[in-house]
Amino acid sequence: MKVSVIGIGHVGLVTAACMAEWGHDVIGFDNDPAKITSVENRQVPFHEPGLRDLVLTGVDAGRITVTGDPSVALDDRDVVFICVGTPKGKDGAPNLTYVQAAAAMVATHATKPTVVAEKSTVPVQTGERIKQALGLQAKSTGGSTQHAVVSNPEFLREGSAVQDTLFPDRVVVGADGEAPHRIMRELYQPLLDGHDCPYVATDVKTAELIKHASNAFLATKISFINAVARVCEMTGADVHTVADAMGHDARIGRAFLNAGLGYGGSCFPKDVEAFIHIAADLGYDFGLLRETERINREAKLWPVVQLRRLLWNIGDKEVAVLGLAFKPHTDDIREAPALEVIESLIEEGTQVRLHDPVALPQVADRWGDKVRLCETAEEAVRGAHAVVTCTEWPEYAEITAPQLAEWLEFPVVVDARNVWDPEGLVAVGIQLASVGRRMP
Structure with a gap:
């Protein structure tokens, strides 16, 4: 499948590398030129055991590319992962500015309807906000309004993030409809075929709560x-x-x-x-x-x-x-x-x-x-x-x-x-x- 990952930090780059390991065609996007340059120079911008080797395997096989151009990142993609930061605001609430910006980017630059997957840790009901942002931006720019929003939280431990992705305890996907669930199951099928873990299918709000409740x-x-x-x-x-x-x-x-x-x-x-x-x-x-x-x-x-x-x-x-x-x-x-x-x-x-x-x-x-x-x-x-x-x-x-x-x-x-x-x-x-x- 054709996958885009918006944000190639600790979660996004691990997600991109593992998706490539499962045979998918992955484009990683980031607006930080240093991260793009790092990967292009066959390095990773942070310390995570096993990640550099996995990234290089994907790059050498032609399954991972990185870009700072959203039109390239979102051209003809089946699934787009939002892996941007959600820093703490002054009042303790998460700042979702980057999530909204990522949704607007999808609405503006995606060339076909796609599944937009929240992987950043976000509050319950963020999926509804992403749908709203997609719709508003699409009306403003004339882009597609047919994107599906799903929640696919990560349960990674820094220091073992690669192993946690390749051999997870569970895969949680929240979607409000059968069609996006079918696409996400297909995306994860190479993992599910080789690793015995449950695919927990639920609605978007429940999936969002699972991550916060777990942590x-x-x-x-x-x-x-x-x-x-x-x-x-x-x-x-x-x-x-x-x-x-x-x-x-x-x-x-x-x-x-x-x-x-x-x-x-x-x-x-x-x-x-x-x-x-x-x-x-x-x-x-x-x-x-x-x-x-x-x-x-x-x-x-x-x-x-x-x-x-x-x-x-x-x-x-x-x-x-x-x-x-x-x-x-x-x-x-x-x-x-x-x-x-x-x-x-x-x-x-x-x-x-x-x-x-x-x-x-x-x-x-x-x-x-x-x-x-x-x-x-x-x-x-x-x-x-x-x-x-x-x-x-x-x-x-x-x-x-x-x-x-x-x-x-x-x-x-x-x-x-x-x-x-x-x-x-x-x-x-x-x-x-x-x-x-x-x-x-």
Whole structure:
């Protein structure tokens, strides 16, 4: 099939590459020339494991092209995916300006009736708005008014987005009619033939709600276990053991029960706040999600509180921060908890040493000489008065307790991601604050 993807960011480029892998003819559009140039130069504009190889496979096979020309992108397309940003507005509601612009572009430049698929995370009832935008623009420009609008939400985890697309738990498609469902089934048939997952066919509004409900529930699990962690710290219980035992219950599951700095990234914070706002607009006070947000804000303050407890005055200290990205295996720092930790330390006057395996270029000019960017974890830790873990990169777990004891000026570790075995650290004389474990 002939597919267009509007927006080749974290979702759009993965979608384009996987659609090409399934044999479709894909054109990626973006109004950012840097992204277009990056792909044309056989690169990808962000870090995502496995994506570059998949993009190059599609490009070399002639199944992926990229363009900044909407008339080229929308010429003779069967399905058009909208994968643009939906940033948080000042009032917490998602800003859908880019979605509206994408719809107007389809109405203006599509050369035949097509299926317009929302893949950006949008509030329920956005499908109706897209239909309205398509109709208004078509009347203004004389374009087609026969486009069908469907919701096809993504459930990708940054750092494993390629695998999540090629081997998903489910494919959700919301359409208000049989014809668009037939087209979307045909689009996904190569996946469904080779991978056993359900195709969940529903209406547009239900599909839109599925995405927000899924992300909000996962965020709530994270906040729940962080609240449990506070109780564990006060009583001497171990949150890791609590979470493991909870996870054996099939009704609960172990995923997203890792106590730590809370959730970040481009999805959970924005989607939780958007869902609260959507519910309020409809007349429902989603108090559970407001508490989820509160607990998450509290979790981000935990490392600095512990540093003050263990070091007393931290304004005259040097602190190593390990990890910047909001999660491992990505260079995405949007809403990363580490940012708030670093900002709080800078406000205290602390000199920060920062290491991350891939994300440092994202903050090259952000803090000037208040933060020292380090090429290795050892460079960051050696001679520092304390170390804080903010992202659980696997390479940090390879640092041994004796190494930490040797490198640090003061034997103080604030393990905000529970990277290291606490008994091993304590055994070599390290003063430790570890999430969900009794504070000494």
